Amino acid sequence: MTIYLISLATTGVVFAIIALGLHVRWGLAGEFDLSLFAIAAIGGYVYAVLALPPAHLPPPATYILGLKLPFLVSLAGAIIVSGLLSAMIGAVALRKLRDDYFGITTVATALILALFIGQYIPLFDGYAGLGGIPQPLANLPGWGANGGYFLGVCVVALIVVYFILERLNVSPFGRALRSVREDDVASQAFGRNAYALKLKAYVLGGCVAGLGGALLAAYLTAFNSYAWTPTETFLLYAAIFVGGTGNIRGAILGTFFVEVVIQEATRYIPAVAGNSNFPDAARLVVIGLLIVAVLWLRPRGLFPEPRARDKGPGSTAEVATTAVPTNGAPHD
Amino acid sequence: MTELLDAVGFGLVAASILAMAAVALSLQMSVARIPNFAHGEIMTAGAYAAYLVSLWNGNILLEGLGAALVGGVVAFIMNATLLEPFAKRKPKLLILFILTIAASLILQNIMLGIFGGASLGYHLAPSPPEQIGPFLLTAQNLVTIGAAFAFMFAVHIVLKYTKFGKAQRAVADSRELARVSGINSDLIVRLTWLMNGVIAGVAGFALAVSVGSITPTMGQGYLLVVFAAVILGGIGKPYGAMAGALVIGLAISVSSVYIPGGYTEAVAFVLMILTLLFRPSGIFSSPRARMQSI
Numbered sequence: 001m002t003i004y005l006i007s008l009a010t011t012g013v014v015f016a017i018i019a020l021g022l023h024v025r026w027g028l029a030g031e032f033d034l035s036l037f038a039i040a041a042i043g044g045y046v047y048a049v050l051a052l053p054p055a056h057l058p059p060p061a062t063y064i065l066g067l068k069l070p071f072l073v074s075l076a077g078a079i080i081v082s083g084l085l086s087a088m089i090g091a092v093a094l095r096k097l098r099d100d101y102f103g104i105t106t107v108a109t110a111l112i113l114a115l116f117i118g119q120y121i122p123l124f125d126g127y128a129g130l131g132g133i134p135q136p137l138a139n140l141p142g143w144g145a146n147g148g149y150f151l152g153v154c155v156v157a158l159i160v161v162y163f164i165l166e167r168l169n170v171s172p173f174g175r176a177l178r179s180v181r182e183d184d185v186a187s188q189a190f191g192r193n194a195y196a197l198k199l200k201a202y203v204l205g206g207c208v209a210g211l212g213g214a215l216l217a218a219y220l221t222a223f224n225s226y227a228w229t230p231t232e233t234f235l236l237y238a239a240i241f242v243g244g245t246g247n248i249r250g251a252i253l254g255t256f257f258v259e260v261v262i263q264e265a266t267r268y269i270p271a272v273a274g275n276s277n278f279p280d281a282a283r284l285v286v287i288g289l290l291i292v293a294v295l296w297l298r299p300r301g302l303f304p305e306p307r308a309r310d311k312g313p314g315s316t317a318e319v320a321t322t323a324v325p326t327n328g329a330p331h332d
Numbered sequence: 333m334t335e336l337l338d339a340v341g342f343g344l345v346a347a348s349i350l351a352m353a354a355v356a357l358s359l360q361m362s363v364a365r366i367p368n369f370a371h372g373e374i375m376t377a378g379a380y381a382a383y384l385v386s387l388w389n390g391n392i393l394l395e396g397l398g399a400a401l402v403g404g405v406v407a408f409i410m411n412a413t414l415l416e417p418f419a420k421r422k423p424k425l426l427i428l429f430i431l432t433i434a435a436s437l438i439l440q441n442i443m444l445g446i447f448g449g450a451s452l453g454y455h456l457a458p459s460p461p462e463q464i465g466p467f468l469l470t471a472q473n474l475v476t477i478g479a480a481f482a483f484m485f486a487v488h489i490v491l492k493y494t495k496f497g498k499a500q501r502a503v504a505d506s507r508e509l510a511r512v513s514g515i516n517s518d519l520i521v522r523l524t525w526l527m528n529g530v531i532a533g534v535a536g537f538a539l540a541v542s543v544g545s546i547t548p549t550m551g552q553g554y555l556l557v558v559f560a561a562v563i564l565g566g567i568g569k570p571y572g573a574m575a576g577a578l579v580i581g582l583a584i585s586v587s588s589v590y591i592p593g594g595y596t597e598a599v600a601f602v603l604m605i606l607t608l609l610f611r612p613s614g615i616f617s618s619p620r621a622r623m624q625s626i
Contacts, residue, residue: 032426092609100367100429101563101608108556108601119594234433281445288438292414295427295434 003146010147012260013154014215015236019255020161020248021209022236027246027305028174029201030181031094032103036209037232038110039086041225043078043210044217045117045124048133050074051218055125063125071136075214082210083203090202094195107230118225129224133217147219154215158252161208165248168204177201178246231284235259238287241294244301253303262286339585341467347581348480349542352535353554354561354573355487360407360528362504362568364521365425366415369432371532371558372551373439374410378403378533379540379550380447383454392456392475396534403533404526410435411525416518436552444548451545476538483531484574490527491570500524504568557584557597560604566614575616579603 018040025031051074054066069077093105118127137149168174177197179187184194217223235258243254266283294301357371381402382395414431459471469477491497502510503520511517539554540546561580565572580600587599607615 032429093605095609096612097608099424099426101612103426103429104367104556104559104563105605105608108559108605111556112598112601115595115598119592231437234437237430237433275445275448277444277449281441284441285438285445288434288436288441291434291437292431295431296418299427 002148006147006151008260008264010151010154010219011263012256013151013158014212014219015239015259016212016252016255017154017158017161017215018209018212019236019239019251020158020165021205021207021212022233022240023205023246023248023251024165024168024201024208025205026237027240027248027251028169028177028181029198029205030099031198031202031205032099033106033202033205034103034230034233035089035106035110035113036205036236037228037230038113039082039206040209040213040216041117041223041228042085042113043082043213044223045130046081046210047074047078047214048130048217048223049124050077051134052130052132057125060121061125061128062122063130064123071134071218075211078214079207079210082213083207086203086206087199090199090206094198094202107233110230110233114225114228124225127225129222129226130217131222133221133223135218135221150219154219157211157215161211162248162252165208169248173197173200235287238291241291241301244303244305246305247301247303250301250303250305254301258287258290262290335589336586337466338468339589340582341469341473343582343585344467345469345473345476345542345581346585347578348477349535349538350557350561350581351480351574351577352483352531352538353558354565354577355484355570356528356531356535357558358562358565358568358570358573359487359500359531360524361562362570363500363524364411364415365568366428366432367559369429369555370410370436370439372553372555373436373443374403374407374529374532374551375536375539375554376443376546376548376551377406377439378536379454379546380443381533382537382540383452383546386454390457396479396537399533399537400530401533403531403536404529406439407529407532408522408526410439411522416522440548440552447546447548449548451547453545454540455544456541472541476542479534479538483534487531487570496520496523556604557600560600560607563604564607564615566616569614572614572616576614579615 018037021040022033022036025033025036049063049065050067050069051071052063052066053068055062057063089106089109093102093109097105117124120126121128124130135147135150136153138144138147140149143149176187176192179190180192180194180197188194236255239254239258240251241254242257243250243252262283266279266286269279269282353371353375357368360366360368360371378399382399385395385398414435415428418428418431456472461468461470461473464474489497491500499510499515499520502513502515503517503524507517507521510520536551540550543550557580561576562573563576564579565574565576580603583599583603584596588596591599
């Protein structure tokens with residue numbers, strides 16, 4: 001029972017960190033990015049090859065590096081590589097594409113990455129993927145073996161990311177980002193460099209997703225490219241729509257709802273004879289319907305983004321950002 | 333050289349299937365103006381429908397009819413129950429795109445729930461390949477190419493010479509202007525979805541037969557190749573989509589002669605991304621159209 005609860009909590013916390021990466025990209029900057037889970041996966045792979053010992057697999061199976069670095073160093077490496085890759089993708093794709101074609105371009109990029117990593121064995125052992133990825137604190141007595149201490153590590157990571165993003169939210173950078181999200185032309189007229197702001201948000205979101213992906217790889221201890229289809233990114237969007245686009249706490253709660261509550265609630269759907277995929281299929285249909293229902297009934301989510309306020313008399317007026325990119329219906 | 337010619341021959345077959353799927357998507361994107369992420373699922377639904385018909389009667393025409401019918405119905409219902417009510421609220425276009433992603437998730441997993449995840453083998457009666465001109469093609473290949481030509485011709489006739497096609501072109505230019513000149517725009521959009529679904533369903537049938545199997549994710553895997561053809565030909569230009577399909581179909585199969593097979597799909601994606609970045613109005617666009625970037 002304890003192990004079960006720890007695994008539920010770890011899943012929720014790790015996915016919440018990845019979802020916060022999406023919160024930066026979509027919630028704050030309004031970038032309809034569909035490659036996020038691929039960036040998280042790269043974070044996972046990079047963490048794995050930095051933390052694993054050198055490859056001793058029967059050929060042709062192999063992987064690069066294998067440096068056996070300490071946990072925190074491997075984590076930092078994963079964050080840096082995810083950020084660099086995001087910078088490369090964002091620098092090109094953010095240049096002049098309309099929202100929907102930006103989405104299509106990023107999903108194509110994610111598929112190219114998946115194709116390459118799956119086919120090119122010397123990088124991360126192709127479709128077979130990596131196994132035996134080190135999980136920190138797993139060898140300590142007591143709560144080590146069942147992942148209790150590792151859950152603590154993940155919770156600390158989530159709290160750190162949460163406070164950084166909370167600070168960012170009220171910083172001039174955060175305000176500038178929201179202004180770009182609402183109306184990039186108007187924002188540029190006020191002297192903002194919309195492209196640079198969007199690119200920064202894209203890279204920051206990638207770093208957060210890379211951190212989440214690295215923790216996911218450490219938690220699962222095995223990782224291959226079947227685990228990250230575009231569907232995973234859609235699920236994170238579902239989480240953010242439910243929680244409320246632009247609201248950090250909403251993103252975290254939405255993730256727990258989609259990745260843990262719905263997952264567990266549909267676990268007990270019996271498999272139909274001869275179709276072991278039935279519970280999975282039912283879960284994804286439910287999530288699809290959930291996206292539609294939220295966009296119809298509460299386009300701003302269950303926990304809408306708080307309105308920015310004037311800081312009282314004397315302060316220069318800060319534009320109230322009320323509309324949210326998902327704003328399908330007239331506001332309430 | 334033979335290898336290259338074989339690749340071109342196979343490329344023509346691939347391009348035929350792709351042309352049907354791409355023309356359907358492009359037509360819908362010009363009239364209803366929604367980049368449809370669930371287009372692949374409409375194809376998959378058509379493929380499963382044809383498979384079910386084949387269990388009862390192995391007549392290729394009946395199978396194609398089943399695919400067309402189910403594809404059309406799925407597309408029509410998706411528009412009527414999901415997209416049209418939302419579109420009435422005049423949301424951002426991105427919201428409609430997100431809804432099609434949700435629709436793709438729902439449709440794909442309904443099919444996963446019904447048919448399971450294992451791939452269903454689906455073969456028509458085997459026919460030996462024959463030398464036709466410089467190419468080596470089976471009778472089934474010829475039927476596919478013929479069907480594609482028939483659909484392209486039909487789309488051309490409808491768009492150019494019927495009242496419905498004229499109304500479609502009017503709605504594509506401006507829904508408002510079409511409405512004030514007495515065209516029932518909503519009806520035209522609905523019928524365009526039906527037409528889109530019919531062609532996409534048949535394309536799904538042709539794809540399943542050419543691959544030899546069906547899976548619930550078959551259409552999604554193919555979707556970006558279709559988008560590549562549509563974007564290459566110029567978004568919302570059905571004739572451009574035909575040419576785009578030819579380029580992409582040939583590029584994929586000819587590149588397989590020179591690079592490992594697993595990577596060939598990436599060729600289509602890279603072509604698509606380059607087009608979006610450097611020629612967003614399509615590779616066949618006039619200089620004037622190029623000025624109005626998307």
